[in-house]
Amino acid sequence: MDPRQMALDDAADLELLKRISDGEEAAFVTLYRRWQGIVYRCALRISGTTPIAEDVTQEVFLALMNGASRFDPGRGSFASYVHGMTRNHVMRRITRERIFAPFLDDGEMSGSDSGNLLRRTPDPLGDLTHKESVESLHQAIMTLPLRYREVVVWCELEELSYAEAALVIGCPEGTVRSRLHRARSLLLAKLRDRTSEDAPVPKIGPARCLS
Amino acid sequence: MNCTHFETLVQDLARECLAEETVNAQAVEHAASCPGCARRLAAEKALTAIFRHAASEKEDAPPRIEAALISSFRERREGSSQGVAWWFMSWRPSPLSVRVALLLVGILLSAVYIQVRHFAGQTGTRSAIQSTPGPQAGVLQATVKESAADRGVSQAPPTPTAAHMDASPSKNRRQPSDAQMNAAQPEVATDFIALTSAAELSSMESGQLVRVMLPRSSMASFGLPFNQELREKPVAAQVLIGQDGVARAIRFLQDPDVRFVQIGMQSKR
Numbered sequence: 299m300d301p302r303q304m305a306l307d308d309a310a311d312l313e314l315l316k317r318i319s320d321g322e323e324a325a326f327v328t329l330y331r332r333w334q335g336i337v338y339r340c341a342l343r344i345s346g347t348t349p350i351a352e353d354v355t356q357e358v359f360l361a362l363m364n365g366a367s368r369f370d371p372g373r374g375s376f377a378s379y380v381h382g383m384t385r386n387h388v389m390r391r392i393t394r395e396r397i398f399a400p401f402l403d404d405g406e407m408s409g410s411d412s413g414n415l416l417r418r419t420p421d422p423l424g425d426l427t428h429k430e431s432v433e434s435l436h437q438a439i440m441t442l443p444l445r446y447r448e449v450v451v452w453c454e455l456e457e458l459s460y461a462e463a464a465l466v467i468g469c470p471e472g473t474v475r476s477r478l479h480r481a482r483s484l485l486l487a488k489l490r491d492r493t494s495e496d497a498p499v500p501k502i503g504p505a506r507c508l509s
Numbered sequence: 510m511n512c513t514h515f516e517t518l519v520q521d522l523a524r525e526c527l528a529e530e531t532v533n534a535q536a537v538e539h540a541a542s543c544p545g546c547a548r549r550l551a552a553e554k555a556l557t558a559i560f561r562h563a564a565s566e567k568e569d570a571p572p573r574i575e576a577a578l579i580s581s582f583r584e585r586r587e588g589s590s591q592g593v594a595w596w597f598m599s600w601r602p603s604p605l606s607v608r609v610a611l612l613l614v615g616i617l618l619s620a621v622y623i624q625v626r627h628f629a630g631q632t633g634t635r636s637a638i639q640s641t642p643g644p645q646a647g648v649l650q651a652t653v654k655e656s657a658a659d660r661g662v663s664q665a666p667p668t669p670t671a672a673h674m675d676a677s678p679s680k681n682r683r684q685p686s687d688a689q690m691n692a693a694q695p696e697v698a699t700d701f702i703a704l705t706s707a708a709e710l711s712s713m714e715s716g717q718l719v720r721v722m723l724p725r726s727s728m729a730s731f732g733l734p735f736n737q738e739l740r741e742k743p744v745a746a747q748v749l750i751g752q753d754g755v756a757r758a759i760r761f762l763q764d765p766d767v768r769f770v771q772i773g774m775q776s777k778r
């Protein structure tokens with residue numbers, strides 16, 4: 299996102315927060331409509347369940363309503379603040395309700411899997427229509443371990459930079475990058491498996507690279 | 510650039526976020542010359558395209574959440590004008606805070622109970638001394654400093670053993686240990702017996718109670734009966750000593766062991 303635009307948005311949000319703490323309902327409605335989609339979508343994509351997403355949305359905005367004056371612009375942008383709050387609420391709910399996606403072994407997506415992927419088809423996702431592929435993508439994301447899933451949500455679906463995602467998750471930037479790399483590899487393998495279930499994949503010889 | 514290096518860059522290349530243009534160009538050049546890496550890049554780009562498509566999908570929270578939040582906002586605004594009362598009504602304690610609050614209340618009640626017992630013990634001892642009948646009652650109304658060991662002393666009933674006759678244990682009840690019984694039951698004592706003249710006693714302003722062990726036969730010298738079977742066993746007594754160090758009065762305390770023998774209960778000792 300354009301930094302200037304971000305700064306303008308931050309200033310607008312800050313002004314809204316000030317008016318909310320003064321008890322102005324219209325300011326709260328404006329702020330809600332600006333951010334509810336992002337909060338709800340992130341909560342839904344990470345948790346995978348609508349009730350949790352709805353609860354988290356409500357909790358985040360209740361927290362903003364009650365602690366409008368707590369936001370400190372010196373510590374980061376309002377976007378990071380909202381993303382961080384959303385993430386914390388979702389994680390708390392997931393931990394409480396023990397809704398975990400099945401964990402995969404670290405060795406599941408080994409180098410040989412990547413090789414298979416490369417050997418299969420030049421465009422393993424090309425057979426899917428956009429709608430189907432997005433649906434398949436969401437299903438595949440939900441099967442990822444939580445630490446990979448949230449990185450995909452922040453970096454790919456919310457299009458945050460590595461630095462922003464690292465701030466939200468609370469880990470180094472390099473960790474975000476490596477988790478995303480692994481998550482993408484896992485997703486590619488899963489999507490490839492889905493397409494290969496319907497149609498047999500023609501055998502392609504092993505890739506060779508001498509350069 | 511080789512395939513290993515390309516693999517480290519393919520993610521950022523597909524996401525179009527490689528910062529350095531030269532590295533970007535080298536990676537593209539490598540993909541053009543390597544079919545495997547070209548397929549890898551194509552797959553990553555396809556995935557990125559699906560991600561972008563998914564990211565462009567907007568999904569909103571149900572309208573009822575907005576309605577509920579606005580309602581909460583109005584309640585809060587109205588409530589804030591009511592001040593503390595609203596805060597109490599809207600406060601939803603977490604289970605942990607409830608547990609902590611209960612624990613604190615428990616500690617507070619225990620502390621109050623201990624204080625009350627301590628105070629009652631002191632008052633009881635003082636009143637026992639003050640209310641002891643006898644010719645030296647006037648003297649005993651004087652302030653008496655007690656040692657810590659004497660704090661359990663309480664009012665002396667006229668017939669010490671009779672007070673404990675009611676304490677017959679039920680078979681169905683758990684029998685308390687001797688120590689527990691000793692701690693729970695007040696000591697039984699005789700009245701104070703003057704050791705000096707009335708004039709000296711009346712001039713006494715304060716004194717100190719000292720616990721001593723005396724031969725049981727000494728009870729006879731004060732005209733008190735004693736169990737001949739236990740004459741070898743010493744008897745506990747409290748001596749009231751004045752500021753000048755002279756003993757002014759004495760009273761005998763009943764030995765718990767003796768009491769058990771007298772009321773026919775079996776002692777564990």
